[in-house]
Every structure is written in structure tokens, then in C-alpha cells.
Amino acid sequence: MKQFITFVKKEFLHVFRDRKTLLMLFGLPIVQIILFGFALTNEIKNAKIVICDYAKDNATQQIIGKFEASRQFEIEQTLLSHQQIEAAFKQGKIRMAIVFPANFNNDLLHQNNAQVQLITDASDPNTATTLSGYATQIIVDYQNELMQLQELPYRINTEVRMVYNPELKAAVNFVPGVMSLILLLVCVLMTSVSIVKEKETGTMEILLVSPFNPFLVIISKAVPYLALSLINLTIILLLSVFVLGMPINGNILLLYAVSTLFIITALSLGLLISNVTASQQAAMLISLMGMLVPSILFTGFMFPLENMPYPLQLVSHVVPAKWYYIIVKSIMVKGLGFSAIWKETLILLGMTLILLVINIKKFKIRLV
Amino acid sequence: MRTLKFLLQKEFRQIFRNKSLLPLLFVVPIVQLLVLPLAADYEVKNINIAIVDHDHSSYSQKLVSKIGASGYFKLTDYTSGFNEAFRQIESDQADLILEIPHGFERNLIRENEQKLFLAVNAINGVKANLGGSYINRIIADYNSEVRLEWVQFPKFSPIPTIEITTSNWFNPSMNYRFYMVPGILALLVTMIGAYMCALNIVKEKEVGTIEQINVTPVKKHQFILGKLIPFWVIGMIVFSIGLFGIGWLIYGIVPIGSLLLLYAYLAIYLIAVLGLGLLISTYSETQQQAMSVAFFFMMIFILMSGLFTSIDSMPQWAYTITKISPITYFIEVMRMIVLKGSGFANIQYHFLIMIGFAVFLNGWAILNYKKTR
Numbered sequence: 001m002k003q004f005i006t007f008v009k010k011e012f013l014h015v016f017r018d019r020k021t022l023l024m025l026f027g028l029p030i031v032q033i034i035l036f037g038f039a040l041t042n043e044i045k046n047a048k049i050v051i052c053d054y055a056k057d058n059a060t061q062q063i064i065g066k067f068e069a070s071r072q073f074e075i076e077q078t079l080l081s082h083q084q085i086e087a088a089f090k091q092g093k094i095r096m097a098i099v100f101p102a103n104f105n106n107d108l109l110h111q112n113n114a115q116v117q118l119i120t121d122a123s124d125p126n127t128a129t130t131l132s133g134y135a136t137q138i139i140v141d142y143q144n145e146l147m148q149l150q151e152l153p154y155r156i157n158t159e160v161r162m163v164y165n166p167e168l169k170a171a172v173n174f175v176p177g178v179m180s181l182i183l184l185l186v187c188v189l190m191t192s193v194s195i196v197k198e199k200e201t202g203t204m205e206i207l208l209v210s211p212f213n214p215f216l217v218i219i220s221k222a223v224p225y226l227a228l229s230l231i232n233l234t235i236i237l238l239l240s241v242f243v244l245g246m247p248i249n250g251n252i253l254l255l256y257a258v259s260t261l262f263i264i265t266a267l268s269l270g271l272l273i274s275n276v277t278a279s280q281q282a283a284m285l286i287s288l289m290g291m292l293v294p295s296i297l298f299t300g301f302m303f304p305l306e307n308m309p310y311p312l313q314l315v316s317h318v319v320p321a322k323w324y325y326i327i328v329k330s331i332m333v334k335g336l337g338f339s340a341i342w343k344e345t346l347i348l349l350g351m352t353l354i355l356l357v358i359n360i361k362k363f364k365i366r367l368v
Numbered sequence: 369m370r371t372l373k374f375l376l377q378k379e380f381r382q383i384f385r386n387k388s389l390l391p392l393l394f395v396v397p398i399v400q401l402l403v404l405p406l407a408a409d410y411e412v413k414n415i416n417i418a419i420v421d422h423d424h425s426s427y428s429q430k431l432v433s434k435i436g437a438s439g440y441f442k443l444t445d446y447t448s449g450f451n452e453a454f455r456q457i458e459s460d461q462a463d464l465i466l467e468i469p470h471g472f473e474r475n476l477i478r479e480n481e482q483k484l485f486l487a488v489n490a491i492n493g494v495k496a497n498l499g500g501s502y503i504n505r506i507i508a509d510y511n512s513e514v515r516l517e518w519v520q521f522p523k524f525s526p527i528p529t530i531e532i533t534t535s536n537w538f539n540p541s542m543n544y545r546f547y548m549v550p551g552i553l554a555l556l557v558t559m560i561g562a563y564m565c566a567l568n569i570v571k572e573k574e575v576g577t578i579e580q581i582n583v584t585p586v587k588k589h590q591f592i593l594g595k596l597i598p599f600w601v602i603g604m605i606v607f608s609i610g611l612f613g614i615g616w617l618i619y620g621i622v623p624i625g626s627l628l629l630l631y632a633y634l635a636i637y638l639i640a641v642l643g644l645g646l647l648i649s650t651y652s653e654t655q656q657q658a659m660s661v662a663f664f665f666m667m668i669f670i671l672m673s674g675l676f677t678s679i680d681s682m683p684q685w686a687y688t689i690t691k692i693s694p695i696t697y698f699i700e701v702m703r704m705i706v707l708k709g710s711g712f713a714n715i716q717y718h719f720l721i722m723i724g725f726a727v728f729l730n731g732w733a734i735l736n737y738k739k740t741r
Contacts, residue, residue: 020652024660032667039686044678089537090710092700095680108528115531122536123707125544127678130494132534137501143530153480154518156511160486160500163457168493189663193656201574278388280655281567285392288663289559292670293400293552297407302676304495306414308407315403326460333491334458 003212007220011194015224025190029182029232030239036178037171037244044130048074049096050088055104059114063100063142072134082119089121096120096131164333175240176328177301180321182236183259184266184295185287187229191270192287194221196280214363222267229263230256249335255328258341261348262324268355269320275362299325323347371586375594383598393564397556397606401614405548408676415499418445418453418462425473427514434510435466440502457489464488464499476514538708549619550702551675553610557634558641558669558695561603563662565645569595570658573649592734596642603638604631615706624709630702633715636722637698643729644694650736669693674700694725 016022051067053060067073080088085097099117108114118135120128165172195218198204207217233256240246248255270287277283296302298316305316316322323344330336338345384390417435421428435441444462445453456462467485476482486503490496539546572578581591615621623630645662652658671677672686673695679687690696701718704710712719 018654018657020657021654021660024657024664028660028664028667031664032671035668035686035689036671039672039682039689045681047678047680086537090704090708091714092704092710108530112528113531114528115533118532118534120534120536121708122539122542123703124547124678125536125539125542126547128536128539129542133498133501136532136534139530139532143528146528154476154511154515155481156476156484156507156514157481158484158486158504158507160488162490162496163487165490165493165496168490168496170493172490173492185663185667189659190656193659197656279386281386281571282388282392284567284655284659285389285396285563288563288659288666289392289396289400289556292559292663292666293404293555296670296676297404301492303408304492312403312407316407329491330458336458340458 004216004220007212007216008223011220011224015228021190025186025228026232026235028186029236032178032182033175033236033239034243036174037240044127044134045072046074047072047095047127047131048076048093049098049131050080050085050094051075051077052079052085052097052099053077054079054102055100057103057105059105059108059142060100063139066138066142067098067135070134070138072131085119089123094121095124095127096135098135169245171240171244171246172333173301175244175246176325176332177299179233179236179240179328180262180299180324181295183229183233183263183324184321185292186232187225187263187266188270188273188287188291189284190225191222191267192273192277192283193280195271195274196277196283199278200280215360218271218359218363222264222271225267225270226260226263229266230260233259233263246332247335248332250331251337254338255331258324258327258331258345258348261345261352262320262327265320265348265352265355268352268359271359272355272362275359295319295321298322301325318351320348320351372590372593375586375590376597379594379598383602393560393602394606394609397560398609398614400556401549401552401610402618404552405545405619408544408548408552415441415464415495415502416444416456416462417441417499417503418447418456418465419443420447420450420453420465420467422448422470423468423472424448427473427476428468431468431507431510435503435506438502438506454487457487460489462489463495464503466503477518545619546621546707547703549615549621550706551673551699553607553615554695554699554702555670555673555675556610557603557607557638558698559666560606561599561638561641562645562648562666563659564602565595565599565642566648566652566658566662567655568599569646569649570652570655573652574654588734588737592646592730592737596639596646599642599645600635600638603641604634607634621706623706625705625711629712629715630705633698633701633705633719633722636719636726637694640694640722640726640729643726643733646733647729647736650733669695672696694722697722697725 049067051064053064064075064077067075076094080097085094088094088097097119099119101115101117104114104116116139118132120132122128162168195204198207208214237248237252237255241248273283273286277286298305298312298319299321300316305313305322308316327341327344330341334340419432419435421432432443432446436443445456447453450465450467453462453465453467457465465487467487469483469485472482472484484507486500488496488500536542569578572581611623644665648658648661648665652661668689672679672682672690672693674690679690679696682690697718701715704715
């Protein structure tokens with residue numbers, strides 16, 4: 001036991017001696033939570049659009065007024081031909097063009113049918129759909145106002161309640177996502193290098209010929225990062241509550257308990273990478289190139305998982321961050337207890353055990 | 369010139385000798401480019417809905433079947449208890465609940481007006497908004513059907529209607545993959561360039577071989593060029609495989625704009641990115657440091673690059689940050705040339721800015737790299 005403590009001390013010294021890495025370790029979560037809490041949103045605001053109003057009558061003025069009042073659009077009014085619109089799209093200046101033909105109001109009042117054309121830059125289909133959706137909504141609203149003047153019978157009204165996030169803040173979705181991403185990647189990155197480094201510099205040999213149990217060597221490598229990650233977690237939580245105004249509706253002890261489990265999962269994954277690679281470069285390449293983008297996608301906070309083709313949904317099951325994301329959402333935002341997340345917790349536990357067993361199997365006490 | 373040739377020979381040997389690194393360099397990006405665009409689909413379909421029907425009338429049945437037939441919704445539960453349905457929201461099985469109140473049919477006919485209640489899981493705001501507006505559209509349709517049953521409208525509808533036609537240019541089928549593949553390819557090339565370049569030089573520092581080079585008469589710029597050129601070439605190769613092998617053959621994305629222009633931009637961009645890697649390496653002592661610094665910047669650059677979320681929607685200060693990241697420009701140019709066929713006139717500022725990045729980053733790195741300590 002005394003030996004073990006000495007080893008843990010040694011590892012802590014290694015970590016604390018490297019100031020630059022330490023700075024990154026703590027700077028990363030702080031910068032990212034703030035950046036993403038405020039800057040990242042799936043919503044579309046201030047999209048630049050052009051309105052070509054060939055009618056310039058009462059009706060079009062009223063509709064344009066409605067467009068100006070919404071914060072989704074930044075409007076420029078000019079008359080452009082189709083070629084000019086295409087040129088503007090190619091410049092990347094505008095995202096959508098709305099064309100009102102001449103005699104819009106006349107057609108609307110006398111023939112009861114007027115036309116408006118929305119032209120979107122669908123090279124970005126997501127923005128295109130969303131923008132044309134917003135625009136359609138605004139025009140339909142105007143039409144409904146016209147209708148209401150006529151007092152229709154048999155009206156069905158819908159009362160909508162936005163559960164969990166009444167202001168539709170993007171942070172509520174992104175904070176749990178970024179949390180799982182940062183904890184996973186930082187732990188995997190840091191531990192994946194640790195053993196390989198000793199292999200590369202040759203100190204591993206010295207450790208292996210010492211009378212110390214080789215498994216404890218591995219475990220003592222993980223301990224400092226577990227401690228650091230828990231501090232990181234605390235910083236993230238403090239920031240998200242006090243700076244981003246996120247709620248913690250559930251039990252905070254439960255959150256810490258599950259987070260500790262998740263950190264251990266990530267650490268064992270890092271150790272596994274460390275065990276099977278021969279150089280720091282390869283270890284980093286796997287943990288950075290191999291894991292960064294897939295974890296962003298498969299955690300499910302950017303793109304809905306249920307949209308993915310079925311095989312990819314299966315792939316997402318093996319990404320630990322996905323399960324942790326579900327757990328954090330349930331505890332922090334929905335305020336649920338353990339009974340709601342036992343399944344996810346069990347999965348994380350299973351993953352950890354499997355990773356640890358593989359680690360022990362793969363660990364070689366003889367150097368080649 | 370001869371010195372440079374030997375240096376290059378050494379670097380290429382070192383890269384090709386490393387049998388565990390080489391496959392990673394090529395296979396990882398290609399597999400990711402194959403798989404990831406399939407995963408990045410933003411279109412919201414299959415919204416799960418739980419319906420609480422307190423009325424059980426023929427009208428409520430009709431509404432339920434209309435929602436089911438719309439194609440957007442998957443009915444996960446049909447009950448008469450709200451708590452039961454709410455548990456489905458808690459466990460993420462349902463995205464929204466529609467509650468039809470008791471006496472819906474009777475009140476609608478007698479009192480001319482009736483309310484429906486909609487509860488939406490709003491953790492993901494966009495999905496909530498979309499789901500809400502889809503269901504509202506269906507209810508409005510249903511409403512006018514009911515009206516038609518009871519009121520005989522004149523032959524020509526007196527209701528003024530505005531007909532909205534939407535044309536989607538450059539990508540009429542609204543294929544999201546067209547948008548994602550160029551972006552992800554740009555990202556992968558960036559990661560290879562910046563990481564590999566940063567790690568490679570620091571490795572020489574860590575192992576100590578850099579001292580041996582420093583005591584030779586090799587000039588600073590020769591050494592740096594010797595490090596840059598191999599990764600520049602690898603970046604070009606990976607990009608070409610991605611663009612032609614995967615983008616073109618598998619996803620069917622044929623670049624509309626000039627390939628020459630695209631490659632010219634890529635050439636400058638790679639120099640800038642390698643400069644970034646170089647800069648990181650001059651500031652780090654160990655590979656671990658270089659990696660954590662590179663990771664720090666990559667993470668920010670990726671999420672702020674406009675690859676996944678719209679840049680326009682960010683607040684002004686964040687928008688400014690996106691403007692100082694080279695990745696933002698490259699992703700934009702990739703999409704402009706490949707998807708829209710923008711010409712040189714459209715992207716001349718992008719060229720100027722990228723040349724600026726390349727000169728600035730490399731200049732800084734060369735100034736900061738010292739042969740003697």
C-alpha cells in the first residue's frame with residue numbers, strides 16, 4: 001500500500017511538473033463551456049436575405065414589416081434578376097431570396113390567390129429548410145390575420161407548453177453534450193499517452209524490473225487524472241450554473257457518482273489505447289483523429305441519433321459519451337432519480353469492466 | 369538545394385518506415401469520411417408522439433389517424449392518462465404529447481371553439497420548434513376539413529390564400545450529405561496537417577535528435593521546409609483520395625467549380641495549417657504538450673467553423689472568433705467551389721486572407737524556432 005501511494009505521488013509530480021499541459025487541461029473546459037454555452041446554437045438568427053418586391057403595395061409592405069420584426073432575418077430590399085440572385089448566392093452574401101410579383105395585393109384581393117416565391121441556397125440544406133420554414137410561417141400568419149377579419153366558425157386552438165426548456169435556450173442541450181465530450185476526450189487523451197511515454201523513453205523497463213506489481217503501475221497512472229477530472233467536472237458545473245444559468249434539478253451526489261463512473265470508463269479506454277500502441281504519436285492519433293469527430297457526432301447532441309441509418313445507431317451504442325449524455329440530461333435538466341438512469345449506468349459499468357479486463361489481458365510485462 | 373533533398377529523403381523514410389502510423393494517416397480519415405456524413409443528418413423525421421385522448425370520439429379518432437398518416441410522426445403511445453404519457457417524455461421515448469380534452473367533439477360543434485394541449489420536450493430547441501410547427505400544420509388542415517363538413521363555402525373560396533412556391537438552388541434534392549462531405553473532408557485534412565506537423569518536430573526534441581540537426585550547417589529554413597513539404601504532400605494525397613475516391617465515386621458529388629482553383633486554395637491552406645502545427649511545436653517541449661495545445665485549438669476551431677452549426681447565428685464576439693480561424697475559410701471555400709461553382713472573383717478575399725494566415729503563422733514559427741538555446 002505504501003508503495004502504491006509513492007507511485008501515485010510520482011504520477012502527480014509528473015502531471016504538476018508539466019505546466020503547459022496542466023493549463024490546457026483546465027483551460028479547455030472553461031473556454032469551451034463558455035464558448036459553447038453562448039455561441040453555439042442550432043437555431044438560425046440574423047440570416048441575410050434579399051426581398052425583391054415588384055409589387056410595392058399594401059400587402060407586401062405589411063408582410064415585409066413582419067419579416068423585419070422577426071429576429072431571424074437581416075433584410076435587404078432590392079430588385080434582383082435570377083442571375084443576380086445566383087451571383088449573390090455564389091458570393092455567399094445571402095441565404096435566401098423572396099420574390100413578390102407585381103400586382104400582389106390585387107391578385108390577393110380580387111382573385112383571392114396571390115403568389116410568392118422563396119429561393120433558397122440549398123447547398124446548405126439545413127439552413128435552407130429552416131429559413132423557408134420561418135418565412136412560410138410568417139406569410140401564413142399574415143394570411144391568418146386576413147382570415148380572422150372574416151371570423152371563421154369551428155376553430156381549434158392549440159396551447160403549447162415547452163417542457164424542460166421554456167425559453168428554448170440552446171445551452172440546455174449543449175452543456176450536457178459538451179460536458180460528456182470534454183470529460184471523455186481529456187481523460188482518454190491524457191491516459192493514452194502516459195504508458196506509451198514510459199515505453200518510448202525507456203523508463204517502463206525500470207518499472208517492470210522493480211518488485212512492484214505491474215497492474216498497480218497502471219492504476220497509479222490513472223489516479224491523478226481521475227482527481228483532475230473531478231475538479232474539471234466541478235468547474236464545468238459551477239460555470240454552467242452561475243454563468244449559463246443552467247439548472248441542476250436532480251440530485252447532485254448522484255450526478256457526481258455517475259460522473260466518476262464515466263471518468264473511469266474513459267480512463268480505462270485511454271489505458272487500453274496506451275497498452276496496444278507502440279509510440280506516443282500513434283496513441284495520440286488514435287485518441288484525437290480517431291475519436292474527436294465520431295464522439296461529437298455519436299453523442300447525439302448535434303444530430304439526432306434516431307435519424308442515422310440503423311448500423312450507425314448500433315455504432316453509437318459503443319460510444320460511452322452517448323450514455324453519459326443521456327444521464328446528465330436526465331439528472332440536470334429533467335431532475336430524475338436513479339430509477340430513470342439505472343440502465344445507462346449499468347451499460348457504463350459493463351463497458352468499464354470489459355475495458356479493464358482487456359487491459360489486464362493485453363498488458364505485457366515483457367518488453368519486446 | 370542538395371541539403372533540402374537529403375532532408376526530404378530522411379523525412380519520407382521516417383514516415384514510410386513507421387508501419388503503425390502510415391495506415392492511421394490514410395485509413396482513419398477515409399473511414400471517417402465514409403461513415404460520418406451518413407451520421408450528420410439534420411432533417412427531423414420520425415418525431416415520436418404520444419397522444420392522450422380523453423374524448424374517444426369519432427372526431428378525435430380522425431385527428432389521430434390524420435397525424436399518423438402524415439409521415440412525420442410515429443405514434444408511441446395512445447392512452448387516456450397524461451402521467452403515463454409524460455413518463456414517455458422523461459425516458460426520451462416520446463418527443464411530444466398531444467392532449468385531446470374531454471368533450472372535444474361536442475364543444476367544438478356547440479361552442480364553435482375548442483382547445484388542444486401540446487407538451488413538447490424542448491431540451492433540443494430546434495427539434496421542439498419543428499415538431500410543434502408540423503403538428504400545428506396538421507391540426508390546421510384537420511380544422512379546415514371539419515369546417516368543410518359543416519359549412520358550405522361558395523364555389524370560389526372567399527378566403528384569400530397566398531401560394532408559396534419554394535425553389536432550392538444548387539441542391540434541389542436537399543441532400544444533406546452534399547453539404548457535409550466537403551466540410552468533413554476539409555476538417556480531416558486540417559487535422560492531419562496540424563497534428564502530424566506539430567508532433568513530428570516535438571518528437572525530435574523529445575528524443576534529442578534535434579540537437580544533432582542543430583549542430584550541422586543545415587539552415588533554419590531548410591530544416592523547416594524539410595518538415596513541411598512531406599506533410600504538405602500527404603495532405604494533398606489524402607485530400608485527393610477523399611475528393612475523388614469518396615466524394616465523387618461513393619457520394620456522387622461532382623465539383624461544379626474549377627478544380628484548379630480548389631487545389632490552388634488547398635495548397636495555400638495547407639501551408640497555413642502546417643505553419644500552425646509548426647508554431648505549436650516551437651512552443652512545446654513534449655509531445656503531450658504539443659498534443660494538448662493542438663487539441664485545445666482544434667476543438668474550438670471545429671465547433672466554431674460552421675461545419676455543424678450556422679456561423680451567422682452566433683453573437684458578434686463569437687462571430688469575430690470564427691473569423692480568426694483558417695478552417696472557417698477553407699470549409700466555406702470548399703462548399704462554395706464544390707457545390708455552387710463559385711469562381712475566383714467570388715473568393716478573392718478568401719485567397720488574400722489565407723495567404724495572410726500562411727505568411728503570419730509560418731513567419732512567427734520561423735522567428736520562434738531557435739537553433740541554439
